[in-house]
Amino acid sequence: MATILIEGQNLTIEVEGLDKLWALKSRLTIPLAHVRGATADPGIVDEPKGWRGPGAHIPGVIVAGTFHQDGKKVFWDVHDKTKAVVIELKDETYQRLVVEVADPRATVEVIERAVSER
């Protein structure tokens, strides 16, 4: 599970609990200018994720860490696929973040609004 906040001109993603161990990162800070959008997308968890490294992937239990797909890095932290949110980035190490949040719909609205208003 992750907590997402808009702080000034930045989006911060705080990875909570034991996931810090698997994901190997506890906090990401991304300038809003590098955030292209957010989408609630449970279905992404069922797609091929590319090769892992580093992080943990126990199918059906947890996807956490960095995955490499089509030459791009994707950050994952998802247990419950129904709460997966995809955050698309540009000019960042990660092309995309796929994180589990408590309220996907509210999170998506907050991010999309922040991005469209900046």
Place this chain on the structure above:
Amino acid sequence: MGRPRGFREEVVLESAAEAFVHGGYEATSVDDLVQRLGLHRGSLYQAFGSKRGLFLAALRHHIRTKLTAGPGSLRPGGSTAFQVGAVADSSRLDLLLVAALERGHSDAEVAVAVRGALTDLEQAIDSDLPVPRSTDTSARPVRALGLLADRLYERLI
């Protein structure tokens, strides 16, 4: 983005518009879109940023090509638009209905696009009337809204 995307954007935008009209904004999942558009998920996100980004692009494209310009659309100054109901094929208004109802109250960019389309339609209808009506652009586009209401009624089974 100068890179070729490997798909025809207008085809994708038109399919997306159909998908959103068919299923509504909220209920259309990324799974639905990926399947219907024949795109990889990664390409969809890379091209449009999010589902909302795709919706907005599809809405703007639709307004530009199907409502306010292009064959069969309402062209300001056209002679018969008002008589034939202003939009050749009234189902072209469906995406405006979805946008207004589902996103118009919460998404400022969608609201601007819908309002702009209605204003353009209103002007086109006005230009067909023998005596041009008010030029006050802040007034409600009542005749364009009438078209939307007509379309709502027409859709009732």
